[in-house]
Amino acid sequence: AGTTGSGKTALARTLLLSLALFNRPAGLRLVLIDPKGRGFGPLAGLPHLLGRVATSAAEGALALEWLVGEMERRDREEVSTPELVVGIDELADLLVTGGKEVERSLIRLAQRGREAGVHLVACTQKPSAAVVSGLLKANFPVRLVGSVASPEDAKVASGIAGTGAEKLMGRGDFLLVARGEVVRFQAAYAAQEDVERVVAMLRGGGQAMIEGAG
Numbered sequence: 001a002g003t004t005g006s007g008k009t010a011l012a013r014t015l016l017l018s019l020a021l022f023n024r025p026a027g028l029r030l031v032l033i034d035p036k037g038r039g040f041g042p043l044a045g046l047p048h049l050l051g052r053v054a055t056s057a058a059e060g061a062l063a064l065e066w067l068v069g070e071m072e073r074r075d076r077e078e079v080s081t082p083e084l085v086v087g088i089d090e091l092a093d094l095l096v097t098g099g100k101e102v103e104r105s106l107i108r109l110a111q112r113g114r115e116a117g118v119h120l121v122a123c124t125q126k127p128s129a130a131v132v133s134g135l136l137k138a139n140f141p142v143r144l145v146g147s148v149a150s151p152e153d154a155k156v157a158s159g160i161a162g163t164g165a166e167k168l169m170g171r172g173d174f175l176l177v178a179r180g181e182v183v184r185f186q187a188a189y190a191a192q193e194d195v196e197r198v199v200a201m202l203r204g205g206g207q208a209m210i211e212g213a214g
Helices: 008-023 057-077 091-112 134-138 149-158 192-203 207-212
Strands: 028-033 083-088 116-120 142-145 173-178 181-186
Touching: 008 028, 008 083, 008 116, 008 192, 057 083, 057 116, 083 173, 091 116, 091 134, 091 207, 116 181, 142 149
Parallel strands: 028 083, 083 116
Antiparallel strands: 142 173, 173 181
């Protein structure tokens, strides 16, 4: 979570790119939902991607519905591979536009997905209870919080009081909040041309070189 300029989308993009960089498509698949169509576009060429990037609330809702069905299939068959990582940019916009159906799907995935190998990475500017329900937020055990406008917003975003997220500097200055602990860190930043270069390399079969490095 974080305001405009905090670096939350860049952080999510770098995180997803890093996962793709160190995992073969056979072991990791990505589902990307980007209602505004600006955050995850540079990742569209990754060989790990299932389908194309969902760029509308309707496409996002369909993707989440499929993911719930896939999770239930894995539960029945007792399988959890390949790992499925779901990247969502602007979660609040998706919830507002997609309504209760989207919220129900997200809650089910957040509650039960991990055992089936389904993991959520979601970004939002507005983590308020009016937009993101307490039940949904409670099922995100790890939160990365960027700069926010006030101590109240910091508490809502991090789930605990006194983190000081309202004093962060923006541009990748983040807090990691997990199990009651708070760690401040500077997020890595991958420029557009670097993202495009890595995506092109992976699409061209560069994965084996990376796994064999060192």
